[in-house]
Amino acid sequence: MNAIFTICAKNYLAQALTLKESIYRHNKGVDFFLFLADEKMEEVSDVELVELDDSWLPNWKSLAFKYNVIEFSTSIKPFCFHKLFQQGYDKVIYLDPDIYVTDSLEEIFNSLDSYSMVVTPHYNHIETEYTGAVTEEELLFVGIYNLGFGAIRNNEVGKQIVQWWKNRLFSKCYADKEDALHVDQRWIDFLPGFFPDDILISHHAGINIAIWNLHERQLMIQNGKYVIQDLRANKEYPLLFFHFSGFDPYNRTVINRRHPRFNIDVFPSFIPIIEEYANLEYRNGYDRFSKYKYSFNCYDNGEIILPLHRRLYREYLKENSIEENPFSAANIYYKKLKSNKLISKDKTQDFNLGIKQENRSNLARIDQIFNALFKLVLFIFGVKHYYFFIKYLRVKTRLESQYFLLDNGKSGKL
Incomplete structure (x- = not known):
């Protein structure tokens, strides 16, 4: 059995519901779970909503108190993997709530036949003169791999990774430069060294497209489907999903609000998917959900x-x-x-x-x-x-x- 899950607070429910729709549009026979890192609510229907509970997340109130919303939402990620493993799922993919799936994820699930974990680096190609939107220094701090996406197999190595990750994130999931911590991400830098034959560092240019790798990719539409051209490798890939990290549908000209200079004028090929995603966010209640306050503040x-x-x-x-x-x-x-x-x-x-x-x-x-x-x-x-x-x-x-x-x-x- 295969599963996909996301984690969010109430103010990100429009993004999570848009993610759910996009998953089911392109992926049949997969189960989707939404883990709510917030107080429970009754307004969400047609989604498998998993609420906070000591049965699968021991002492969760202490986690929710000592961590801010981003730290808490990321700290529970390995616990979610563990819960789904216990429910019998063989292959599990995590996707951030602000991801938009545009094709089948079967290639990722198939990769877990040969590997225990699949991750993607923030970008794929070396440059003597770096041209990316997100500085190299920032990426050194946040980690080599972007954990808005991660896939783990329910096998011996996968379980070992999840157990180790749970242990670390229970007390060390802060965003803290002094301690060289950046929530759940920096820890994963260890894993290719621990399990060199079990971790797939995917260079599929159609996976996890976001502000940090747009400088090496271009969006095209072929036969009604999104295709990514890897500008450095001169190779084309189907776009599996786009990661709308830091996107505000109220301002569609800016791809990521933390990097406003790198907007649609710099990356105009991505305008069609930006418009499509923003419209879906509104349809799924962005105006309402984005105003919700985080309960644990x-x-x-x-x-x-x-x-x-x-x-x-x-x-x-x-x-x-x-x-x-x-x-x-x-x-x-x-x-x-x-x-x-x-x-x-x-x-x-x-x-x-x-x-x-x-x-x-x-x-x-x-x-x-x-x-x-x-x-x-x-x-x-x-x-x-x-x-x-x-x-x-x-x-x-x-x-x-x-x-x-x-x-x-x-x-x-x-």
């Missing part, structure tokens, strides 16, 4: 869980265990935050202060103030001590380093 009394709270909780768990619900305002951790004035009165869930236009002028003024303060420190203490001061700040400004705030400055322990 609040305590049960409505207070906002700040990123600071999650990272301090990471430190707290090194020396303490919480049997209580971490989202409860009655638990000891919340009370400690409250007593140390670490609960915000601001009820908004927007933590991206540098992105919105209205915040940028404020940030510019703050930057000017800090620049003046830093110059004052340099003037008073001299360049040598200024250097040590900057090095110290790099450590001290990490959120986990603020753990002392939980104990009124007396120590680093609760």
Whole structure:
């Protein structure tokens, strides 16, 4: 038996439903599962919705609390593979919810006859002068392989991979440059070294097309089907699926909102599939679902869980265990935050202060103030001590380093 699954919070349900439709349009006899990394809801029909439960995801509330929405959604991925393996599926494919399938995935399932896992690198070809939209430095941080797609076989090696991955992601699925972590992805860099004969690093140019590899590919339409031309290898492939990472259907000229310069003017061949996908997103409820708030951004009394709270909780768990619900305002951790004035009165869930236009002028003024303060420190203490001061700040400004705030400055322990 073959299965495909995705994971999403409620605000990505339009993308997940579009994915489901596209899978069933081109793939017969495959089962699709949607694992909801959010509180349950009754509004989704005609889809196998799997809700969070301790039976397959032990201590999931702790995961949902210590991780943000992206970290949590990716941390449960190997647990989902494990659950589907236990249900008897032989071959399982994971696809991000913002993927759009345009052809049969039989080639990927067939690859699992010979391999235990299939992954794709972010891009396939070496360039002396790199021309990609996503910088090489960013890709070095996030990992060689893009885990918006991954296929694993239910065999001895596949089970070993899933078990190892579960173990790592339960406590080490943060997006954290200091610890060289980028959610679930960086861990997979190890696997070709562990299992050189069992991991297929696919160079099929029609798999996992996205902003990070558009510079080496071009979209064509032949006989009513999407075809990808590999510009470096001068070879054509059927487009199996396109990965609309960072896409906003409200602005169809921008392929990925984090890289707006590399838009449809740069990659015009992809306009037809962008228009097609955006229309389907709207039809599947994008206007409604995209406005949903993430349930695990609040305590049960409505207070906002700040990123600071999650990272301090990471430190707290090194020396303490919480049997209580971490989202409860009655638990000891919340009370400690409250007593140390670490609960915000601001009820908004927007933590991206540098992105919105209205915040940028404020940030510019703050930057000017800090620049003046830093110059004052340099003037008073001299360049040598200024250097040590900057090095110290790099450590001290990490959120986990603020753990002392939980104990009124007396120590680093609760």
